[in-house]
Amino acid sequence: MNIEGLKVKYKDKTVFENLCLKIENNEKVAIVGKSGEGKTSLIKALLKLVDFDGKVTNVPEFSVVFQEDRLVEELSVKENILLVCPDADVTNVLNKIGLLDSERTKVKNLSGGMKRRVAIARAMSKRCEMLVADEPFVGLDVATKAVVTERLKEFVADKGLLLVTHDLLQAYELCDRIIIIDGNGVVEDRKTSEFTVDMAIGRFIANS
Amino acid sequence: MKRLAVFLSIIICLILSVGCTGANSPSSLTLVCPDGAPAISAYALKDTKVNVTVYPSASATASIQKDIRNKSADVAILPVNLASKLCASGADYKMIGVLTHGNLYGVGKNVLDENGLKGKTVGVIQLNAVPGYTVKLMLEKMGLQYVENKEEKNADNVYLYQIPADATAVKTALDTSKADVCIVAQPMCDRLISAFSLIKSIDVQSLYGYFPQAVAVVKTSVLENRKSEVNEMIASLSGCDYTALNATELVNWINLHVADGEVSSLAPQALTVSALEGSNIRFSPAQNEKSAVLNYLTQLKRFDTELGTVAIAVGDTFFWSGV
Amino acid sequence: MKNRGTYLTKTVFSVIFIAITLVVWQIVALIVNDDFAVPSLLSVGADMLKIFYVPSFSIAYFSTLLRAFIGFALSFITGVLLAVVAKKFAFIKGLCVPLVSVIRLIPTMAIASLLCITLSPSVASVAVCFTVVMPYVYSSAQAMLESVGDELLEMAKVYGVPHGRVLSGIYLPTVKKPLVELLGTAFSFALKITVSSEVVTGALKSMGGLINTAQNVYLSPSLVVAVTVWVVVTGLFAELITHLVATLLDKRRRA
Structure with a gap:
């Protein structure tokens, strides 16, 4: 996927002046940066949910975990998955994510963490070439996070991954490449191994 | 405590002052009546001490009923069936006379004599009240069957349906042939004739007979203790030539007496000599109208249902014999 | 539990x-x-039972129900359809704003009196019901459709969910329960408006006409109250039934 000269326009502001990125097939990329620096705007532009200037070519087939759950509260877990993917193997995917017992439960009756897992399960149900995940681990406890990370790793083994996250450890574990952006564009773009995680300040530090 | 006492004193003073103040001096008789022909009949009292209150048609029944039940009215002019019901339910009033003797007429585009009503559609104001009942009695007297269900209409009967007491509604009904004739009250009848070039097709009074439409009732205690004032009032009512009234003065007077600052539905231009004649307003003493009233009430009682009564059969005590 | x-x-x-x-x-x-000023509970109760068995009351009752139902049905279908179209097309929504406001603001009894001129009292009552209830249904339906957030619709767009499944899988589950409840509230509202307009239009064989006759001819306040209570009870019954249906539908989905 090629992104050239990306400039995302909102009513009162513009994000990125000239963002350029190239992501190879099956590449696992983490987009990190401070809050409000445009990570979600980048995702929205790729999904054509906002107006932007620039060119995005060779766009793969996406499956998406949004920043918000975006689930139909009145439907059950199973129904939410079947809504987007009628031929999904619901039992299998829910089993993987640890929600099989809640298959028939209405989403509105689930906890925040469980809703998050439903959103992830939904994304994992769809056949795709790249998983786009915007803050998928928010609301998950440590143990669940570990399980979800493993499942995502299995899911994206033969696919691309575009991960937007504040969770540095998960980014480190899941991705081959880390791109640090700010409101203007790319600040750092290196392989994961070229970074160290400084948990004290919550940032990736490029190895010199 | 002191403040409370002052506050209570002020309230008590206000209540007393309202109680003491009155637009009417204690010696004036109070008369209530609905707008329309009864209000015209009350005009005869304009030079007397009687304090007249005219109620708008929409609220007249409830207001007059309240005034009679709580005895705040010395005199009331009201439909005869209502008078019978109120007096029979304990209101200590007696009928002193009949004031209006029927003012229902049919208007249409064509001349329509009584033989021509068969198979026709007739719009009637207040079909489920005294005007409607009277029209039905008229048709029965003429030997005509009537129906109120459109599906039952045929060439041999008369189809009756309710029409609003509104000039435009009547004109529209006649223009669109929704009705062949519309039965309305004076002075609306003459107004329709002059405004829309219609014809007076039916005179209900001629076909059914004059009937005691509105009567005057007086509190029994007033009849007993203030006879001279009552006689004076009757003399004024009897002595008035209602067909010779100045329409503008009449309507202005009525408007001055309509309750709550409302305005009468009567308009001077509608109160022509012909309209006033057709309103059949004249005072006729109770003793002269006894059999007519009893007969009419008996006829109206035929429209009683399991849900309620239209009129009550009254006895001799309903009629004042003092005239 | x-x-x-x-x-x-x-x-x-x-x-x-x-x-x-x-x-x-x-x-x-x-x-x-004073039974005229404040009819007693007992006299009203006796009247309520008495009139229940009177054929003319039954005719009036069901005739009014029919008028109310026709007015309600026309209002509901129009209001919901208009809300759906307004959701889809912004310019329709823009047109509806002044139109619905004007219809809502016209004094009800003025409409009743005017419509009586050209329509029969029966039809005029239905028309009055429509002018009052339709804006209410439209506003409620519009709010329900707006409650389906843009985020969900974006998700459906990103996932390529077809239009039909968006309607059946996103809109319908979200609005189903409040829409069923709206059936009840709209019907009881329609009933109330129909009876009120019947009092003005003088429609024959009607609860409103019966109230008018009870008030002005029979001079029976307890009958007026009895008829009114029957109207209230009917409206409450409609709301209760739809509430139960909505709850059952909700439970059924969960099962």
């Missing part, structure tokens, strides 16, 4: 409230001691 307890509590409170209202009513009637 929690839901059953809550339901029981609500029912008990409703029954208590109704009982208190009836007791207060009877106490006031006893104090005033």
Whole structure:
């Protein structure tokens, strides 16, 4: 996927002046940066949910975990998955994510963490070439996070991954490449191994 | 405590002052009546001490009923069936006379004599009240069957349906042939004739007979203790030539007496000599109208249902014999 | 278990409230001691039972119900369709704003009187019902459709969910329960408006006409109240039924 000269326009502001990125097939990329620096705007532009200037070519087939759950509260877990993917193997995917017992439960009756897992399960149900995940681990406890990370790793083994996250450890574990952006564009773009995680300040530090 | 006492004193003073103040001096008789022909009949009292209150048609029944039940009215002019019901339910009033003797007429585009009503559609104001009942009695007297269900209409009967007491509604009904004739009250009848070039097709009074439409009732205690004032009032009512009234003065007077600052539905231009004649307003003493009233009430009682009564059969005590 | 307890509590409170209202009513009637001013609970109750078996009342009752139902059905279908179209097309929504406001603001009884000129009293009552209830249904339906957030619709767009499944899988589950409840509230509202307009239009064989006759010919306030209570009871019954249906539908999905 090629992104050239990306400039995302909102009513009162513009994000990125000239963002350029190239992501190879099956590449696992983490987009990190401070809050409000445009990570979600980048995702929205790729999904054509906002107006932007620039060119995005060779766009793969996406499956998406949004920043918000975006689930139909009145439907059950199973129904939410079947809504987007009628031929999904619901039992299998829910089993993987640890929600099989809640298959028939209405989403509105689930906890925040469980809703998050439903959103992830939904994304994992769809056949795709790249998983786009915007803050998928928010609301998950440590143990669940570990399980979800493993499942995502299995899911994206033969696919691309575009991960937007504040969770540095998960980014480190899941991705081959880390791109640090700010409101203007790319600040750092290196392989994961070229970074160290400084948990004290919550940032990736490029190895010199 | 002191403040409370002052506050209570002020309230008590206000209540007393309202109680003491009155637009009417204690010696004036109070008369209530609905707008329309009864209000015209009350005009005869304009030079007397009687304090007249005219109620708008929409609220007249409830207001007059309240005034009679709580005895705040010395005199009331009201439909005869209502008078019978109120007096029979304990209101200590007696009928002193009949004031209006029927003012229902049919208007249409064509001349329509009584033989021509068969198979026709007739719009009637207040079909489920005294005007409607009277029209039905008229048709029965003429030997005509009537129906109120459109599906039952045929060439041999008369189809009756309710029409609003509104000039435009009547004109529209006649223009669109929704009705062949519309039965309305004076002075609306003459107004329709002059405004829309219609014809007076039916005179209900001629076909059914004059009937005691509105009567005057007086509190029994007033009849007993203030006879001279009552006689004076009757003399004024009897002595008035209602067909010779100045329409503008009449309507202005009525408007001055309509309750709550409302305005009468009567308009001077509608109160022509012909309209006033057709309103059949004249005072006729109770003793002269006894059999007519009893007969009419008996006829109206035929429209009683399991849900309620239209009129009550009254006895001799309903009629004042003092005239 | 929690839901059953809550339901029981609500029912008990409703029954208590109704009982208190009836007791207060009877106490006031006893104090005033004038059946014309404040008909007693007993006389109204007796009238309610008495009229129930009177054929002319039944005819009036069902005729009014039919008029109310026709007015409600026309209002509901129009209001919901208009809301759906307005959701889809912004310019329609823009047109609806002044149109619905004007219809809502026209004094009801003025419409009744005007419509009587050209329409039969029966049809005029239905027309009045439509002018009042349709804006209410439209506003409610519009709010329901707006409650389906843009985020969900974006998700559907990103996932390529076809239009039909967006309607059946996103809109319908979200609006289903409130829409069923709206059926009940709109019908009871339609009934109330129909009866009120019948009083003005004088429609024959109608509850409104019966109220008018009871008030102005029979001079029977207790009959007026009895007929009114029957209207209220009918409206409440409609709302209760739709509420139960909505709750059942909700439970069925969960099962």
